[in-house]
Amino acid sequence: MPTTPESDLYELIQAAVDPAALVRHVRAGQDGAIVTFDGFVRNESHGRATKYLEYEAYEPMALAKMREIGAQIHERYAIHRVAMVHRLGRMDIGETSVFIAVSAPHRAAAFDACRFAIDTLKRTVPIWKKEYFQDGAIWAEGKIPPTAPKTKPAS
């Protein structure tokens, strides 16, 4: 099990995401930069007007995978703190579904780590999105996760 610092935050929540609180969570005196990713519900998908989305997760596995991503970015980049939150349930247009904040002494590491985190989350975390339109609903196309874990320490 990869470890992440106690001061990081990884959560699956039902209530609205509070970006300001997450930014405060990662901000510390030793840092000089925070990069955030705010993923929110778009009003269309492939040209069809979206009404709302519903997200579901394999919750314990999703949380474990989010922590795994956190451990990876701590290992790869000179960052300080990570806050990574995904909301589940129904979300309307404009509502935040995922928010990631990364703090670091210098900006480059924070940019790179935040980008890596959201890209990896979209490929490997077991969360599913159903898109509701005026005339029906579909499961979003999605990505097939790699089945061999990338970094498995031989223990």
Add this chain to the structure above:
Amino acid sequence: MPSVSPSVRVKVLFFGRVRELTGLTEENGEISEGATLGDLLERYIQRYPQLAGFRASLVASRNQEFAAWDTRIAGGDEIAFLPPVSGG
């Protein structure tokens, strides 16, 4: 001596499209000792033929870790057949 091969109990979880197609969220099942994740999926496809078209897009997890289809199942395992992920 019983002639049937010994079986193991597993918990199987269903999400997203797989949950909708089967109408199941979770069930306890039994499968012969030595069976693989692929064997278990085949059994569900027999029960729910509507899954067959999605076989190539599914990945398996065993005890909350992605696992290859030839992984052998052990008693008490928690298994899921996961559709392509679309979080974010």
